Amino acid sequence: MNKRHEMIHSPALGRAVHVWCHGHWGLPVIAFPTAAGFAHEWERQSMVQTLSHLIGSGRIKLYTPESTVSQSLTNKTDPADVRIRRLMAYEDFVMHQLVPFIRQDCHNANIPIAVTGASLGAFYAANYALKHPETFNYALCMSGRYLLTHFTGGFSNGDVYFNNPLAYVANMSGDFLEHVQKNTHLTLVCGQGNYEEGCIEETIMLADLLAAQNIPHTRDIWGRDTAHDWLSWKKQCLMHLTQRFGG
Numbered sequence: 001m002n003k004r005h006e007m008i009h010s011p012a013l014g015r016a017v018h019v020w021c022h023g024h025w026g027l028p029v030i031a032f033p034t035a036a037g038f039a040h041e042w043e044r045q046s047m048v049q050t051l052s053h054l055i056g057s058g059r060i061k062l063y064t065p066e067s068t069v070s071q072s073l074t075n076k077t078d079p080a081d082v083r084i085r086r087l088m089a090y091e092d093f094v095m096h097q098l099v100p101f102i103r104q105d106c107h108n109a110n111i112p113i114a115v116t117g118a119s120l121g122a123f124y125a126a127n128y129a130l131k132h133p134e135t136f137n138y139a140l141c142m143s144g145r146y147l148l149t150h151f152t153g154g155f156s157n158g159d160v161y162f163n164n165p166l167a168y169v170a171n172m173s174g175d176f177l178e179h180v181q182k183n184t185h186l187t188l189v190c191g192q193g194n195y196e197e198g199c200i201e202e203t204i205m206l207a208d209l210l211a212a213q214n215i216p217h218t219r220d221i222w223g224r225d226t227a228h229d230w231l232s233w234k235k236q237c238l239m240h241l242t243q244r245f246g247g
Helices: 052-056 080-105 120-131 165-171 174-183 199-212 230-245
Strands: 003-010 015-022 027-032 060-065 113-118 136-142 185-190 217-221
Touching: 003 080, 015 080, 027 080, 027 120, 052 060, 052 230, 060 080, 080 113, 080 120, 113 120, 113 230, 120 136, 120 165, 120 185, 136 230, 165 199, 185 199, 185 230, 199 217, 217 230
Parallel strands: 027 060, 027 113, 113 136, 136 185, 185 217
Antiparallel strands: 003 015, 015 060
16 A cells, blocks of 8 residues: 655645655545544554555545644633634645645546544534535544534634534525535534543534535434444444445
8 A cells, every 4th residue: 555754835834734645546535633633643543454445446545634733622721713723724724735735646636535534633524524515525524523612612703603613504505505515415423432422412413404404414323332432433434435435
């Protein structure tokens, strides 16, 4: 299996960002890390190995960037407005550096890109698919938190609102709602076992909002034996990406 490491400079972040690339051919999938934020997390947790048949057979190419989650979502010391600006700077990197890099790497300027993630990585995946459906046509979101004000201590402004799926989805309308409806699909997965508190409630809330807005989605709630851990996410990811990409 092809594997390489890239450093992609982000003007918005003012530094280069670590990205690991796995595979030689296939539809691109960006996997965002959990609260750890490390680019190598999916490989270290054996998720890359779990998906090896999809990667090795050329069904998908997997890209695992680091994130700024520790400077934005989980940071408890800096002001909320500063942390949200860091979250937006990371989105700028994804849209203006990472996406063009992936499309050049895939030799296709318009190739659709899937996004996925577990825990806080699921937030990134869902938020980007809903905001940029013309780019991200599929999001697999496992054990996610989707209420951004949970991380801002209740603080909200315009920047928070437009990165808070449980706020803005309810108010989507007109051409943009139609654009989302036509261009993307979200799969929301969560267990009911240990450490899924908050995640299960917010997964159901977001799924309800997507249903009310007629946004294509799949709601997949697992049982009380399914915990907030990598063992569960590997099973969920393998099942849903295999259904999506075949193999």
